[in-house]
Amino acid sequence: xxxxxxxxxxxxxxxxxxxxxxxxxxxxxxxxxxxxxxxxxxxxxxxxxxxxxxxxxxxxxxxxxxxxxxxxxxxxxxxxxxxxxxxxxxxxxxxxxxxxxxxxxxxxxxxxxxxxxxxxxxxxxxxxxxxxxxxxxxxxxxxxxxxxxxxxxxxxxxxxxxxxxxxxxxxxxxxxxxxxxxxxxxxxxxxxxxxxxxxxxxxxxxxxxxxxxxxxxxxxxxxxxxxxxxxxxxxxxxxxxxxxxxxxxxxxxxxxxxxxx
Numbered sequence: 001x002x003x004x005x006x007x008x009x010x011x012x013x014x015x016x017x018x019x020x021x022x023x024x025x026x027x028x029x030x031x032x033x034x035x036x037x038x039x040x041x042x043x044x045x046x047x048x049x050x051x052x053x054x055x056x057x058x059x060x061x062x063x064x065x066x067x068x069x070x071x072x073x074x075x076x077x078x079x080x081x082x083x084x085x086x087x088x089x090x091x092x093x094x095x096x097x098x099x100x101x102x103x104x105x106x107x108x109x110x111x112x113x114x115x116x117x118x119x120x121x122x123x124x125x126x127x128x129x130x131x132x133x134x135x136x137x138x139x140x141x142x143x144x145x146x147x148x149x150x151x152x153x154x155x156x157x158x159x160x161x162x163x164x165x166x167x168x169x170x171x172x173x174x175x176x177x178x179x180x181x182x183x184x185x186x187x188x189x190x191x192x193x194x195x196x197x198x199x200x201x202x203x204x205x206x207x208x209x210x211x212x213x214x215x216x217x218x219x220x221x222x223x224x225x226x227x228x229x230x231x232x233x234x235x236x237x238x239x240x241x242x243x244x245x246x247x248x249x250x251x252x253x254x255x256x257x258x259x260x261x
Contacts, residue, residue, distance in 0.1 A: 063097040106197050
């Protein structure tokens with residue numbers, strides 16, 4: 001079995017530690033084997049990217065590729081990510097793997113809100129990114145980024161395990177660029193809470209109430225005054241009698257067709 005020489009080991013160690021060294025402070029050569037000067041951001045980001053635990057859930061066929069990525073052939077444990085947590089409160093990364101239906105959106109947003117900061121989202125596959133081949137379906141949303149913020153997009157239908165690993169490495173690069181002074185989870189107001197969409201006849205996002213008012217009511221949605229925007233109360237117009245009669249006739253015709261012979 002070939003052994004690594006001491007000189008080769010020292011070179012490998014120095015190469016691994018070079019990315020964490022301080023940019024301007026130089027350590028004397030006789031102290032370099034024992035002393036290393038770095039920054040708090042580099043140590044903090046290194047520890048976070050080296051132990052980023054994914055959330056254990058999948059939506060469709062992309063989840064099979066995600067499972068293969070965690071298996072022995074590709075081995076996510078190389079990146080400290082082999083522990084897929086069943087609880088969102090113990091997870092750092094949500095991998096949205098598969099088709100996102102309107103029925104699943106409230107559950108996904110609720111799980112995202114339960115994840116502790118810092119949290120990241122990776123949209124895996126064409127369906128999670130933009131709807132995929134099912135985009136024209138009445139029950140499929142055109143991408144999960146319409147409801148929760150997405151950090152990395154991995155294209156493909158489904159993406160290969162190599163593509164998912166590449167997306168994870170890109171997420172690691174994003175983590176390395178972050179600073180404690182600017183990240184939102186240490187700010188005074190913190191990160192924005194995402195309201196859970198309401199599932200009825202269609203999916204409804206509470207954040208778009210004002211947009212819906214302006215597009216449906218037009219100029220009557222708001223009135224701008226000296227103190228700002230004031231909501232105006234509108235009186236609904238009654239349906240004319242002839243329109244009601246046509247609606248009742250159509251309903252009676254439909255019920256007659258549904259009756260057994």
